[in-house]
Amino acid sequence: MRCRFVRRWRKGNVLTAAVLAALMIVMAGCGKNEAASGLKDDQMNVVTSFYPVYFLAKSIGGDAVNVVNLIPAGVEPHDWTPKSQDLNTASKAQLLLYNGAGLENWVEDFLQGLPKNSTLKTKAVSDGIKLIEASGEDEEHEGEEHAAEENGAHDVEEHAHEHAGDHDPHTWVSPRSMLVMADNVLKALSEADAAHQADFEANYKVLQERLAKLDGDFTSKLGAVKQKDIVTTHQAFGYLARDYGLNQVAIMGLSPDAEPKAQDLLEIAKFVKANGITYIFFEELVSDELANTLARETGAKTLVLNPAEGLTKAQEKAGDDYVTLMERNLDNLLKALQ
Template sequence: MRRMRMSKKLTATVLVALLFVMAGCGKNEAATGLKDDQMNVVTSFYPVYFLAKSIGGDAVNVVNLIPAGVEPHDWTPKSQDLNTASKAQLLLYNGAGLETWVDDFLQGLPKDGALKTKAVSEGIALIEASGEEHAEHAEEEHAADEHAEEEHAAEEHEEEEHAHDHAGEHDPHTWVSPRSMLVMADNVLKALSEADVAHQAAFESNYKTLKERLTKLDADFTAKLGAAKKKDIVTTHQAFGYLARDYGLNQVAIMGLSPDAEPKAQDLLEIAKFVKEKGITHIFFEELVSAELAQTLARETGAETLVLNPAEGLTKEQESAGDDYVTLMERNLENLVKALQ
């Protein structure tokens, strides 16, 4: 994982250098999606896009970098993406280490440039990635042995990491909790209002409507999960730490913070034992990631599978059906309640 992040980081550095050479080749091309008669807001991925679009409304033009159906962990920007972001008036990104390319991009911007930027996860108490384990009852000594070589390799590359590159230090999946999204919505409101004072009243009106939806969602999660008999959830991807923390659940993940992480055989055995001991009836998987591991664990333990959507992006079908962050999370709540009966 460390080498993968370093590769992405170097790629971003090269692209940042190239995009400013390209920037002088013409005005905002149609392919960028930018408009000359509106404030242009570029967002890194869907949850931030949802907030910017909901609060900005008709007053802003929002361009999302990651297309529908693409897993954000697998995505790196191309020169055109960075070029688009550099020509906008506002760049909104999640932060907390999700966008591994963003630090190099921000450093490559001209010092006198007009682009404003905001990490919308600011103000959320972040979960330390180092404190997350696959199974709560795993032996500390066993874990130390398994990860010793990885930690040693990481130390060798430590000096090469940029001082502001915090990728891997925290769980970046802040938006998966409606309670966190309320904080993020407030950050987006402030960023939009500072960038376009003339439309502040419209932004505040739109924000009020969105806040009501998110507040109701938070209240529903609090009430229904608080009343659930069981509190343990088994997921393929360790993406639900903030949801678990905010609503009193215990997440046990087959894979780590990246959906590409490969679980060890010992981890799978421990989780299978955990599922049987706790009487867990459902294993959760994601729509944008292969369900094979969840299905295998379900077969081994006699459990069933259910979708728990990390809301990182919409599929094309969901986009066409008019789904958004709130409707995805409402379905998540339905499935959680079903699994925790």
């Protein structure tokens, strides 16, 4: 029997739990072996939804676990949807770690489609982070966008692409949030494999020190800059802005493929000119066309601000990781905000 795979999984076309259950039963007879899925028989298998979660699981799990990441290098997570073999791999693992906060809109149906006797453990690693509402500012930083409105740039958030939930899912872009997420991964790994808890805790201590230093550098260095406004193509830096006292003005919404209105661009251009913004930030995994257009209109330059959603193949080959990406982000932020 030839297996037919689900090619796309879009909002409004989500498979039901019943269909998922039937799909996984069919997949069991498709002849997919453990090697092809990346799973191993002699280690605890941990499946992660995308790179930041993979980084945490790999750093804390170390040699004691086999970590399989669903999204390959160079793929923008907002554009990715799981195929049936991805779901089949996750169902056979011992632990599934995902971001949560509305990022992975396929998880709920997947979990409902698991067999009743499934022993798969799951964890949303963003648990415990105070989430930013997608429809407005976080109450602890409710003035964050007000300055932009007063200077001619209205909140582009109202045009944001809708995620599965009502919150900004980009929790990992703040090192302070990653500290919370790392603790959640440590607890999930220790619960799933208590025999290696001491190893996990030792690895976590090393990672925690790296993330704490990163958080400290962001806090001290960004706290010293006078310019607090950052103009970005993708509204992915809300948690970074909230945690380190910045004001994010985004051209597009929470999804990088959300189309801005012409009026939005005009108002952001006015804001850039009125506030002496010298750099427009763009991302490596999405088109820089809008950033370049705005830069030409305003006389600004462009710089990369990486949301650390994934590594390019070149970055992967060079040995980059979440921390090195965020260190370069800090360097670029300081260059733009001096």
